[in-house]
Amino acid sequence: MWTETKAELKEASGNKSSFRKHVLNSLLLCTGDMVHLDKYIQDKSFAVQLMVWGLRGVSRVILANNPLSGALILAALFWDSPWQCLLGTLGVLVSTLTALIIGQDSAEVSAGHHGFNGMLVSLLMGVFNLAGDWYWWLLLPACLGSATCVFLSSSLSSLLVRWDLPVAVFPFNLIFILYLLCTGPNNPYFPHHPAIPPGALEVNGTELSATAVLHGIPLGVGQIYACGVMGPSLLLLGAVFLYSPLLAIHAVLGSAVGTLAGLSVAVRHDSLYSGLSGFNGALGCMVVGGLFFTFNWRTHLFAIACAFLSAYVDIALSNLLGTVGLPACSLSATLITTLMLLLTGHLAIYRIPTAKVMAPEHNLISHNQWEAGEPEDKENTIV
Incomplete structure (x- = not known):
């Protein structure tokens, strides 16, 4: 009887250890770049793939490359301002779809490289907008600016690749400053706050x-x-x-x-x-x-x-x-x-x-x- 009890305890201990290891491995799958997810979604619908690519683009803003991190970031933006969350989501989707339409490298699109600049342009347009939240006309320059980021990013990449340099957020900085110069604080349609x-x-x-x-x-x-x-x-x-x-x-x-x-x-x-x-x-x-x-x-x-x-x-x-x-x-x-x-x-x-x-x-x-x-x-x- 004592031997059987000892065997049962050993088996229970082994099961607990196996369960902990399984939980730990599951948690680790959610960290880092989650490259296994790319293989999993290969045979899924385009909507699912676009969602993952977009979430990678969202996380790329802060130099991460993780769809779950992207989902947390969208939740944080929604917590701060649903309007800002909408603008950011729109920006990353428009720039990602633009990259697909004009035939950019599929690996770069799936990794979110063409999403983060568009998201930043849309977000900052909302932050500097003087007309307040839910100003629907702002969606027009947000979409145009996000799409333009893809063209500028493609052009800069052909130049910077010679030195193995990333395009980073050069497109966002340039396009957003040009937008502010085009409109101005007193623009009747798209007024913005002047920076101090x-x-x-x-x-x-x-x-x-x-x-x-x-x-x-x-x-x-x-x-x-x-x-x-x-x-x-x-x-x-x-x-x-x-x-x-x-x-x-x-x-x-x-x-x-x-x-x-x-x-x-x-x-x-x-x-x-x-x-x-x-x-x-x-x-x-x-x-x-x-x-x-x-x-x-x-x-x-x-x-x-x-x-x-x-x-x-x-x-x-x-x-x-x-x-x-x-x-x-x-x-x-x-x-x-x-x-x-x-x-x-x-x-x-x-x-x-x-x-x-x-x-x-x-x-x-x-x-x-x-x-x-x-x-x-x-x-x-x-x-």
Whole structure:
């Protein structure tokens, strides 16, 4: 009897261990790039495929590539503003469908590369719109701007591919600034708020609140989607964490660095409190901190330096463009990270080719496996 009881306990323990392992494996399938999902939807309807491609495009805005992260991001945007969620969804769908119609590379379309610029254009049009929410005429420029992003992205990719550089958000920045220049604050159909330079003098300035400054650090992650509310911003951060914990850590670190940079040059308090000082630093830190470079202590310090540079260049460009009422958007992070990807020297050996970029944890495992390989294999991989 004792032997049977022992056997039963051992079997029960094995079942529990197997169940835990099964749950853990199921959870892991929801993280990273979810490449298995692409194989699963190959024989599904076009609507299902379009939904997955669109959700990948949504998550690409924050440098992730995970449909579940994209779904969480849409939920966060809906929580913040249903109108903004509608505009963002429309933008990513229009740009993705435009890419399909004009015959862009199917692998790039399915990976969401043609969705995120269109989404950003639509979102920012809604944020700067003076006519308020549910102004249906705004859907027209939102659709046109999102579609135009695809043409500009295709043109720039043929140029940047020579240096193995991503198109990033150059199309969004250019098209959105052109839209603001075409319309203006007093346009009868599409009026917009003029941007205020971060270096503008405070009107009735008060003492700086340390709590509000710390509050602005997670908001810096939310401002990547033009979201300035704490709850949705934390959900956005959770979406990044689902894709890659390492990327989420660098997002918060970069936002903190950007906030510190803003403090060092005494930008407006509102810029610190709302997270606007931090989002370019967050983007710069994320790109270098494991995404396009293999993570180690050198690239980690490099990521912090990139965050500082992105934040300072953002302040300079915002002060310059703000004199004519234009925002700098994410121009600084895009410019600085592009220059960082062109870096030569010792750090360049950690650079990951654009076509092979995946979640930072996957990049790190692949690099460690390559280092553990035979010397002959390493020599064969050097081009």
